[in-house]
């Protein structure tokens with residue numbers, strides 16, 4: 119037995135002794151497996167249990183309430199227009215970093231020659247990032263970002279400005295539906311390395327409880343919603 | 347951290363006489379309390395969600411050994427490591443080993459109360475590794491050589507001008523005439539100072555608010571984004587957490603997240619809820635190459651099955667202290683160890699012993715607000731009473747408290763004698779009080795009458811009135 123095994127046994131052994139008279143291990147295991155395999159849903163707030171159009175509206179409202187800015191475009195072809203316009207309106211350079219997401223590969227970059235774009239993870243010098251959300255949850259205006267080569271995790275945290283593309287079809291009412299969508303993509307009991315739930319830009323209230331945006335993460339989050 | 351809980355009374359007296367602290371603490375009662383109320387009002391299901399959160403944790407504890415087996419299996423499959431630490435010393439050894447193997451010189455840290463509990467910073471420093479706190483509040487108190495005074499707002503005991511003074515002293519090499527009048531400029535300065543630390547660190551240490559058995563995932567909840575830079579940029583990510591953080595599924599974690607931020611800061615959701623599973627995957631261009639989870643026990647496994655088990659449901663939201671009249675007046679440092687306020691008064695004696703922290707459960711007016719606001723429905727006042735009983739049994743109370751209570755117990759356990767004596771004593775007390783109708787001092791209860799007058803009893807005893815009431819002779 120290694121020292122690591124001994125420590126493990128000491129902790130879990132005490133847990134078992136503290137639990138005292140237990141049902142058979144077989145019965146207990148069945149209950150645990152059942153819960154993990156069925157991942158039952160509990161009480162879900164009524165707020166987002168509305169039709170999909172209203173869920174999209176609710177997402178926009180809730181994201182706005184946490185200081186994210188939201189833009190809506192009709193189709194994927196409009197994304198780069200919206201991006202360049204946003205950068206111009208904020209007096210930001212026409213330059214950004216994004217991941218290998220195939221979704222971005224066939225955007226009409228050629229039509230936007232002034233917009234510089236690099237691919238890869240974010241570095242300290244990157245001011246603006248572009249990433250694609252896996253889901254958006256209307257209940258609280260929360261983005262779900264799954265890490266990988268397509269959308270490296272540093273894009274969500276290092277740059278000052280985070281631009282996120284979210285398709286209306288990827289907007290759910292509640293977290294539970296978003297978890298089901300994630301399981302469809304990654305499999306049962308599987309997760310991407312990092313799954314970030316992001317609700318607005320970074321903030322702190324550590325000095326005299328005054329709320330300030332832009333602590334260590336992005337100072338602004340701009341969401342471009344694609345589709346009706 | 348030196349444990350100073352035994353000196354609660356002296357600490358509290360000092361705190362009450364500290365004008366800077368009193369000014370800072372005046373923010374607590376208003377800010378946090380109002381924000382929580384507003385978030386509550388926006389979610390009609392809130393109370394049902396609290397019941398559900400309580401039930402999820404109770405269920406998990408019942409099967410905790412098996413959920414850990416499932417959890418470990420998934421972490422291993424994802425390429426990560428789980429280390430169990432029976433004591434704080436074990437946790438320090440494990441973390442130092444990982445840092446040494448990584449050849450670490452500097453370590454960035456996200457906010458973690460468990461890291462405070464095991465005092466990892468001192469240990470790393472003693473061994474030549476530089477720990478850098480990155481949460482703004484933690485960064486400020488690290489510069490000042492202080493301990494956190496609140497579990498989610500570590501620098502709540504400070505005012506802006508104190509922060510400014512610390513920054514001017516620590517950030518040498520910047521323009522001395524720079525303007526730091528506004529909190530914005532302080533936040534911006536900390537942001538730029540810490541950027542370099544994030545990029546240069548060899549190891550990043552974060553806490554975890556949840557571990558998820560379904561997927562082998564650890565979760566951090568933050569607003570600043572410092573935890574994410576801490577865990578994404580260095581080569582090694584260490585999660586330091588404690589035994590009770592387990593939940594079964596992703597659904598269970600988000601069910602509890604629905605009550606966490608609302609009660610803690612009044613936000614509907616914290617800005618960042620980050621779910622981490624193993625180290626970086628093949629093809630990933632960023633993220634840590636090693637992922638370690640250190641699970642601290644430190645007495646928690648023995649709380650299961652006892653009258654203190656409910657305390658393990660605590661999700662460290664801070665609401666009980668925000669609403670506590672004692673905490674609001676004396677601040678967190680008076681409690682003398684890592685966990686302040688009502689949750690600390692219950693938890694600390696379990697972790698460091700009733701001999702060291704047994705006085706803390708007395709730091710309560712039993713007003714019951716802590717239990718009323720606790721999102722996990724933890725019966726804090728009841729558990730403080732349990733500790734008081736234990737402390738009494740261990741004869742650790744000052745003699746006068748013991749003899750007074752012993753005297754009372756003698757009568758209380760002999761109902762006939764109690765009734766008789768009370769009936770006789772009441773007119774006596776009334777006579778002593780005279781026309782004023784109250785008593786200025788009561789033998790064996792001067793601690794009580796020192797701060798308030800005891801109204802003298804009028805008419806009959808409670809027992810007499812209750813008997814009449816039961817008999818239907820309501821007056």
Ligand code: SF4
Nearest residue numbers: 660661663664666720
């Ligand atoms: S005891 Fe309850 S109110 Fe206090 S920190 Fe823990 S969960 Fe929050």
